[in-house]
Amino acid sequence: MANTDTDLLGSRLTEQERELLNVYEALKKLASQDDLPPCAARNVRRALMSMWQATNDLDLQFEQLYEFGV
Amino acid sequence: MPYTEYWNPKNETLPREQLQALQLRKLRRLCEWAYATTPFHQRKFDTVGFKPEQLKTLDDLRRIPIMTREEWMESLQEKPLFGDMLATDPNNAIRYHLTSGTTGRTPIRVLDGMKDWDWISEMWCYGLWGFGVRPEDIVYFAFGYGSFIGFWGAHYACEKIGSLVIPGGAQTTEARIMQIIEMGVTTVCSTPTYALHLWQKAKERGIDLAKESNVNKVILSGEPAGSIPAVKHQLEEAWGAKCGDTAGMTEIGTIMIFECSHQPGGTHIIEDHFIEEVLNPVNDGPAGYEELGERVVTSFGRGFIPLIRYRTKDMVMKVPASACSCGRTWDLYSGGIRGRWDDMKLIRGTNVYPRAVEAIIREYAAIDEFQIYIWRKEEVQDEITIKLEIKPGHEAEWVVLQQKLAKDLANAHEGLRFNIERVEYGVLPHFELKAKRLVDVRPVVQY
Numbered sequence: 001m002a003n004t005d006t007d008l009l010g011s012r013l014t015e016q017e018r019e020l021l022n023v024y025e026a027l028k029k030l031a032s033q034d035d036l037p038p039c040a041a042r043n044v045r046r047a048l049m050s051m052w053q054a055t056n057d058l059d060l061q062f063e064q065l066y067e068f069g070v
Numbered sequence: 071m072p073y074t075e076y077w078n079p080k081n082e083t084l085p086r087e088q089l090q091a092l093q094l095r096k097l098r099r100l101c102e103w104a105y106a107t108t109p110f111h112q113r114k115f116d117t118v119g120f121k122p123e124q125l126k127t128l129d130d131l132r133r134i135p136i137m138t139r140e141e142w143m144e145s146l147q148e149k150p151l152f153g154d155m156l157a158t159d160p161n162n163a164i165r166y167h168l169t170s171g172t173t174g175r176t177p178i179r180v181l182d183g184m185k186d187w188d189w190i191s192e193m194w195c196y197g198l199w200g201f202g203v204r205p206e207d208i209v210y211f212a213f214g215y216g217s218f219i220g221f222w223g224a225h226y227a228c229e230k231i232g233s234l235v236i237p238g239g240a241q242t243t244e245a246r247i248m249q250i251i252e253m254g255v256t257t258v259c260s261t262p263t264y265a266l267h268l269w270q271k272a273k274e275r276g277i278d279l280a281k282e283s284n285v286n287k288v289i290l291s292g293e294p295a296g297s298i299p300a301v302k303h304q305l306e307e308a309w310g311a312k313c314g315d316t317a318g319m320t321e322i323g324t325i326m327i328f329e330c331s332h333q334p335g336g337t338h339i340i341e342d343h344f345i346e347e348v349l350n351p352v353n354d355g356p357a358g359y360e361e362l363g364e365r366v367v368t369s370f371g372r373g374f375i376p377l378i379r380y381r382t383k384d385m386v387m388k389v390p391a392s393a394c395s396c397g398r399t400w401d402l403y404s405g406g407i408r409g410r411w412d413d414m415k416l417i418r419g420t421n422v423y424p425r426a427v428e429a430i431i432r433e434y435a436a437i438d439e440f441q442i443y444i445w446r447k448e449e450v451q452d453e454i455t456i457k458l459e460i461k462p463g464h465e466a467e468w469v470v471l472q473q474k475l476a477k478d479l480a481n482a483h484e485g486l487r488f489n490i491e492r493v494e495y496g497v498l499p500h501f502e503l504k505a506k507r508l509v510d511v512r513p514v515v516q517y
Contacts (some may be wrong), residue, residue, distance in 0.1 A: 008095050009088055031156040042126040049185045053192045057078045057342070062096050064103060069182045 008059040021060050024051040031068040045070050076330070077199040079226040080436070081342040082295045082398045086391070089399060090128050093345050096370045098125045101134065104376035106159035110145055111376060131345065136354065136366060136379045139321075142178060143171055151179055155375050158183070161463070163374065167219040168318035169285060170421050170483045175430060177482065180219075181374050187226075189343075190324040194227030194316075196340050197328030200396075203257055205232030210250050211269065212238045212260040218484035219260050219320045220419060233417060237259065243271045250283055261419045262295035262305065262313075266450035269308040270390040285340045288313045291325065291420030293452075297337065297406030313366025315406045322369045322377055327403055334394035336402035343370050346401075347379070348388045351411045360404070362387050364411050385409040405446040417446055417454050417511065420486040430478050431456065436471055438463035444510040452512060455489040459498055468492055 002021035006012055013021065027048040030032050030036070036044065055061050076082040084092070101122035102240030104111035114135050115121070122134055145153030152160065163181035171177050182190065203209065208416055209228045213221040215237060228235045236253055237476065238246050247268060258265065272279050279285065288311050296315030305313045315337055315351045316327035325338035326344045338344045348363035349356060357363030365384040369377045416424045424442055431440050440458040447453050456475070460468055472490045479488040501507075 009092055015130055037476055045184060049188045050187045053188055056189075057192070059342075060090060062370065064158075065185050066162045066183055066373070069162055 002060075005030070008062060013060070017058060017060055020055055020058065024048070024055045024061070027051055028065075028068065029070065031065075073204060075200075075371075076398070077196045082196075084199075084342070084399065086399055089341055092342060093432055094125065094128050095221065097128075097131065097345065097368065098122055098366070100370055101125065101220050103157065103373060108376060109154040110141075110336060111155075111378065114141075126325075128345075131347070131368070131379070134379050136381050137377070138381050139178070139383075142321075143176065143178075146171075146176055146178065150287070152181065152375075156181065157373055157376055166217070167222075167320060167323070168217055168484065169219070170423065170486075171426055174180060175426075175478075175482045177484075178321065180320060180323065180372075182372060183374050185324070185373045186323070186374050190223040191226035191230055193324040193326070193340055193343060193371065194224045195230055197314075197316045197325050198227050198263040198289065200328055200330040200338070200398075201289060201367075202312075202331045203228065203231055203233060207231075207256045207287075207343055208236065208254055208284075209233045209254040209257040209259065210236045210238060210246075210253070212246055212258060212264055214485070215239055216485055218420065219318075223318075223324045224289070224291070226260050243268060243317065244275065246351060247272045247275070247279075250279075250285065251277070254284045255293060256284050257289060258285055258309070258311075259291070261292040262290045262301055263293060263418055263450060263452055265290065265305055265313075266301075266308065268349065269305075270448065270450055283308055283309075285311045287311055291316045291318065294407050294409065296409075297329070298336070299335070307425060317407045319382065321380060321382075323372050324369065326367060326369070327406065329406070330384065330394065330396045330398065332394055332396040334396070334402060336389060336393065336404040338391075338394065338398055338400045338402050339453065341400045346388075346403075348386055357388070359389055360387060362408070365407075369388065383410055383412040383414065385411055415423045415454075415508075417444065417452050417486060420484050422454065422483060422486070426481065426482065427456070428507065430482060431458070431475070433478075434471060434475060436460055436467045438495070439500050440507060442508045444508075444512060446512045453489060454486070455491050457491050457493050458496060459493055459495045462495060463510045489514060 002055050030044045090271050118135050120133050145268045146300045162183045163185050165182040165187045168177040168179045209223050288309055295301040302313050314329040316325045316328045328339050345368040347366040349363040349366050365382040367380050385408045389402050391399045391401050413424055438459045438461045443455045443457055445453050476488050476490050
């Protein structure tokens with residue numbers, strides 16, 4: 001779950017933005033697991049890569065993901 | 071639900087005060103990341119005593135030292151293959167591309183991680199959507215798909231948008247024309263020069279693309295001509311389609327400016343992902359709106375190779391967002407990229423530095439004098455010819471030399487074809503001081 005109430009500009013998250021951020025955080029959590037089968041591990045990373053774009057475009061986060069190999 | 075005009079309505083219409091606050095926040099994080107992870111940036115920041123926490127306002131950006139292509143090249147040469155600019159382990163990369171170097175054979179090599187590579191297509195989405203590309207479109211890429219980054223990002227952007235993508239790849243011009251007509255293509259992505267070449271070849275075969283194709287949009291990139299009114303008018307007449315300019319660079323991996331569907335005679339800067347400064351090329355002071363200056367870019371995208379205040383040598387003129395009626399709050403470059411402040415030449419989308427060409431030619435002891443001759447074939451296609459004189463007594467080497475030199479030059483320039491022409495000894499001017507071996511006879515661009 002997202003642990004912030006605001007975006008990078010300090011504006012309150014809308015319900016939609018919160019849902020997007022929650023999905024992004026859930027994918028990060030999954031990507032940090034090292035016992036996923038390849039079919040899950042690699043596709044989780046692809047999904048995380050895509051969610052990074054959506055949440056970054058909407059100013060919800062600005063961070064790097066190389067620790068997850070993304 | 072009808073489509074919105076913007077790819078990202080939130081940021082494309084963000085009030086400028088908030089846009090600048092967002093840029094400052096991202097800039098500080100980018101500098102923290104670069105300082106913590108790359109020896110290149112640590113060294114540069116330490117040299118002037120800059121610390122990321124000194125960034126209190128966007129004006130503090132000027133505390134950061136400007137980064138040059140020459141510094142990048144030095145870093146590559148001192149620590150092959152990627153210099154000391156990588157912010158993470160190369161094993162995290164999924165993609166490799168290169169662009170021709172400033173000197174000799176060493177190219178600038180870039181790596182992208184998974185999210186960086188997807189970000190590259192994301193920037194193209196801003197531009198393509200902004201010009202009107204939609205899921206219903208059938209998009210044709212007149213592009214060779216090599217290690218030159220070119221339209222790679224645009225290809226994936228169209229897939230992301232949901233359009234049907236047709237990769238032109240290694241086909242003849244004639245085959246490409248037939249495919250564009252047969253498949254009902256609505257959008258063509260091409261350099262301006264090649265878009266004219268396609269039209270001309272079609273005309274030679276009795277095909278009127280404006281009438282016989284469904285193309286209604288031509289997305290241009292790789293050359294400044296996409297924003298030159300005369301060229302654009304010619305292309306729009308030829309194709310019976312709207313032509314939109316975009317511009318990018320391998321160093322950032324993608325486009326940073328695009329022309330929107332309102333066609334304001336300029337290109338919007340993607341300001342939530344880039345800071346584009348325009349500096350006076352003489353004193354590095356900021357140039358105001360409507361003043362010609364040099365582009366200096368900071369990119370918030372590729373974290374693998376952080377690019378902060380990178381001097382591009384591109385000649386631009388910034389105008390306020392109000393110059394366009396589209397409602398975006400993003401400033402524009404009137405006339406797109408207008409030219410260069412250095413001697414770099416753009417030939418069919420590939421950067422050519424005369425110094426680098428000379429360094430390769432000078433490896434051939436049999437060559438005495440040479441000239442780099444840039445010209446336009448049949449009024450549409452830019453060509454580069456190396457005219458050279460063989461030293462007396464070395465004439466027998468010519469045939470092998472011609473093939474080998476063409477190959478060496480192509481290898482150092484993303485596969486660009488160089489014509490190699492021998493002239494009689496004594497025909498070319500010989501210099502003792504300030505040699506002028508570059509002759510560019512292409513028509514001068516008019517804005």
